[in-house]
Amino acid sequence: MGPLAGIRVVEFQGIGPGPFAAMLLSDMGAQVIRIDRKGGRPMRKEDVTYRGRRAVALDLKKPEAVEAVLRLIDRADALIEGFRPGVMERLGVGPDVCLGRNPRLVYGRMTGWGQTGPLALAAGHDINYIALTGALHAIGHADGHPVPPLNLVGDFGGGALYLAFGVVCGLLEASKSGKGQVVDAAMTDGAASLMAMFYGMLAQGLWQDKRGVNLLDGGAHFYGAYETIDGKWIALGSIEPQFYRELMEKAGLLDSAFEAQMDREAWPELKEKIAAAVRSKTREEWDALMLGSDVCYAPVLSLAEAPQHPHNVARQTFVEVAGVMQPAPAPRFSRTVAEVQGPPESANNKAALSEWGFSRDEIRQLESVGAI
Numbered sequence: 001m002g003p004l005a006g007i008r009v010v011e012f013q014g015i016g017p018g019p020f021a022a023m024l025l026s027d028m029g030a031q032v033i034r035i036d037r038k039g040g041r042p043m044r045k046e047d048v049t050y051r052g053r054r055a056v057a058l059d060l061k062k063p064e065a066v067e068a069v070l071r072l073i074d075r076a077d078a079l080i081e082g083f084r085p086g087v088m089e090r091l092g093v094g095p096d097v098c099l100g101r102n103p104r105l106v107y108g109r110m111t112g113w114g115q116t117g118p119l120a121l122a123a124g125h126d127i128n129y130i131a132l133t134g135a136l137h138a139i140g141h142a143d144g145h146p147v148p149p150l151n152l153v154g155d156f157g158g159g160a161l162y163l164a165f166g167v168v169c170g171l172l173e174a175s176k177s178g179k180g181q182v183v184d185a186a187m188t189d190g191a192a193s194l195m196a197m198f199y200g201m202l203a204q205g206l207w208q209d210k211r212g213v214n215l216l217d218g219g220a221h222f223y224g225a226y227e228t229i230d231g232k233w234i235a236l237g238s239i240e241p242q243f244y245r246e247l248m249e250k251a252g253l254l255d256s257a258f259e260a261q262m263d264r265e266a267w268p269e270l271k272e273k274i275a276a277a278v279r280s281k282t283r284e285e286w287d288a289l290m291l292g293s294d295v296c297y298a299p300v301l302s303l304a305e306a307p308q309h310p311h312n313v314a315r316q317t318f319v320e321v322a323g324v325m326q327p328a329p330a331p332r333f334s335r336t337v338a339e340v341q342g343p344p345e346s347a348n349n350k351a352a353l354s355e356w357g358f359s360r361d362e363i364r365q366l367e368s369v370g371a372i
Contacts, residue, residue: 002029002329003336007171008356010069010076011053013037016126016151017110017159017187018082019049024164025080026052027329028338033352035060035069038372042346045322052341054352058372065371066092072356073098073105077174078167080108085115095182105180106170110163112154114186126154129187133158135195142212142219158190213264215239221270222247222261225300232283233300234290236274247295251277 007030011022026032032053040057043050058065070093073079079098081088088094088109095107112129113119119132130136130153131146140147166183174180201207206215213219222238238247244261247253255273260266278286283299290297301309307318307325319328322343329338349372353363366372 001336001341002027002338003333004168005029005336007031007078008076009033009167010035010072010079012079012081012083012088013040013055014082016049017155017163018080019047020156021080021108021110021160021163021167022053023049023051024160025078025167026341029336029341030078031355033072033356035072036347038065040347043344045324045343047344048321048324048326050344051321051326053345054355055345055347056349056352056372057347059370060091060093062369062371064366064369068353068358068366068371069093070098070101071358074102075356076102076105077171078106078108080110080163080167082110084111085120099180099182103180104174104178106167106174106183107180108163108167108170108183108185110159110185110187112159112187114189115184126151126187129154129158130191132188133192133195134199135191137209138195138198138211138217140211142210144212146211153194154187154191157194158192159185159187162190162193213267219264219267221267221274224271226275226278228281228283228286229279230282230284234278234283234286235298235300237296239296243294243296246293247297250289250293250295253277 004025007025009022009025009030009032011018011032011034013019013034013036022032022034034050034053034055036055036057038057038059043055058068060066060069073093089096095109098107099105109115111120112124113122127136127148130148135153136146136148139149163183163185166185170181170183198207202209208214211217216223218224220239222236222244225233225235227233236247238244241261248258251274253274257266257273258270281289286297287299291299299309306312312318316328318325319340320326321340324343329340332338349367350363353366353372354360363372
């Protein structure tokens with residue numbers, strides 16, 4: 001099941017982007033075992049990013065627990081962790097120790113600021129990381145403050161996705177060289193990478209270093225979200241001339257002022273005119289008029305609405321696991337189909353360790369000394 005079937009990954013429990021990266025690897029078929037803190041809270045079925053893997057709860061203050069982790073790492077292809085620099089070394093499971101025992105190991109590290117640099121040891125969250133890269137500055141209305149895009153750009157886009165990508169790249173290289181390595185995935189690096197096109201447009205003079213006045217940030221009248229008469233919203237992305245013409249026709253925008261599509265000076269006034277036109281109909285009426293056309297149109301759906309939309313239903317973009325509606329694995333593969341391996345599980349020491357080669361006696365010994 002999945003293109004990563006047969007790959008074994010040790011995950012050190014974290015929050016947010018760490019579990020999400022492990023979820024991505026599990027969704028693709030990897031066998032992931034999560035190292036939880038002994039005495040931590042149990043998992044709930046709603047903890048979606050923890051789906052699809054076993055867990056073992058260990059007291060890493062005990063040498064027996066550390067040795068158990070190292071035995072798991074001996075059998076692993078990859079490891080992922082999201083602690084501040086130096087924490088894994090202090091626990092006795094840093095890269096030097098782990099690669100010394102398992103030279104083929106891909107050791108994935110994810111932090112906000114990176115393993116090096118003057119901010120490496122500082123605390124931070126998504127909003128701080130994207131602020132440092134120019135991403136936060138670029139998002140928001142022209143006359144307003146920067147708007148955090150949830151924690152999609154730093155934590156999940158710049159962090160978890162780049163960690164998962166880095167680990168898979170490391171695994172591919174290790175299959176050729178027989179050697180593992182450390183992957184340093186910093187959310188600042190990843191968020192900066194996601195901004196590559198905009199830095200290129202800035203260098204070409206195609207992007208102003210101000211928010212809300214550009215082609216793709218809501219500045220253009222033909223690329224943005226508009227409120228309908230029933231208080232809902234629609235999204236327009238009619239950039240190309242042929243799509244723009246279709247928008248004009250379907251929306252009944254006959255004003256000759258719209259002919260100057262790329263006149264930035266006219267954008268604010270044209271936005272007001274489109275907003276007035278959109279407010280003349282309900283979202284359902286705009287759906288009937290534009291959805292499926294080349295206008296580049298979509299209704300702005302809520303989290304509750306999105307899983308019910310016919311397109312998402314047809315593609316099974318969302319799945320229900322243990323009664324919880326959640327996004328399905330992505331991307332899709334024609335032969336090695338990716339699937340959710342199961343709902344979130346709390347630590348199940350015996351099952352998890354048995355699957356990774358520990359005997360009953362060895363598990364009982366770990367229990368007897370309080371390591372699990």
